Amino acid sequence: MAEKATIARPYAKAAFESARQHHALERWSKVLATASSVVQDERVAGLLSSPRVTPEQLSGLIADIVGSDLDEQTRNFLATLASNRRLVLLPEIASMYEGLRAEAENxxxxxxxxxxxxxxxxxxxxxxxxxxxxxxxxxxxxxxxxxxxxxxxxxxxxxxxxxxxxxxxxxxxxxxxx
Structure with a gap:
């Protein structure tokens, strides 16, 4: 879907720039891959569009599952996605991030x-x-x-x-x- 890719691209670039700035490319890869898997799970997918679940609850759920790989930057990134109701874009963001990482690492x-x-x-x-x-x-x-x-x-x-x-x-x- 072109629209999802268009919306996901700036998030992927921001994630990559933060990861590169903090020398944490591998950690961001792990966090994005795990978070992507979480939002694709059918039990979580329904929560993403529910008005009863707050963005804080959603980012907290994902943070709990991701666990020890989270640092302040990745936690803030997930919170930003949640507050903008963009967690559903995590699979596209993760894929684009990996492309940027592969390009940078040749x-x-x-x-x-x-x-x-x-x-x-x-x-x-x-x-x-x-x-x-x-x-x-x-x-x-x-x-x-x-x-x-x-x-x-x-x-x-x-x-x-x-x-x-x-x-x-x-x-x-x-x-x-x-």
Whole structure:
């Protein structure tokens, strides 16, 4: 939703600037990820739009769940979001924040879905090749999906390589039907 992204962007930039100023990029990542998960929980989602629940109660609930990772800046940030009734934007804010952080740290989070589990040597070769290709430090996040039959799918933002056997068979089926 473009409107949510437009509203969330200044909050994400403010969070990032505060985190960078206080040398707390990792802590802010944890807080935003946890708070984002909290507001996406169906039990909490209903409270976000309830006129019976005050902004202080909402930010207090999230603060209690986030726990020891909160400091004065992150607590104030959550309170500001709550008072402006913007807590629902936390997933978008967290996502944009991570993009800003990755850009500043020159890193890329790469999702690798493979048909079988990759061993350490394969992960190292893949990370090295992606580092060269993306010109960034690479953090691999690996999953296994046996339905791919063989090969893997690699995603880094808009960059996607689908080298799965399933995709090749699907393309072959399309070519044969024409």
């Amino acid at each position: 890193t890329a989070d790469v999702q690798v879905v493979s048909a079988v589990e990759l061993n350490e040597a394969q992960k190292q070769r893949l990370a090295s090749a992606l580092k060269k290709r993306l010109q960034r430090e690479v953090r691999l996040h690996c999953e296994v999906d046996a339905s791919l039959i063989g090969g893997a799918i690699v995603r880094a933002g808009d960059f996607v390589i689908d080298g799965s056997l399933k995709a090749r068979l699907d393309r072959l089926a399309v070519e044969m039907s024409h």
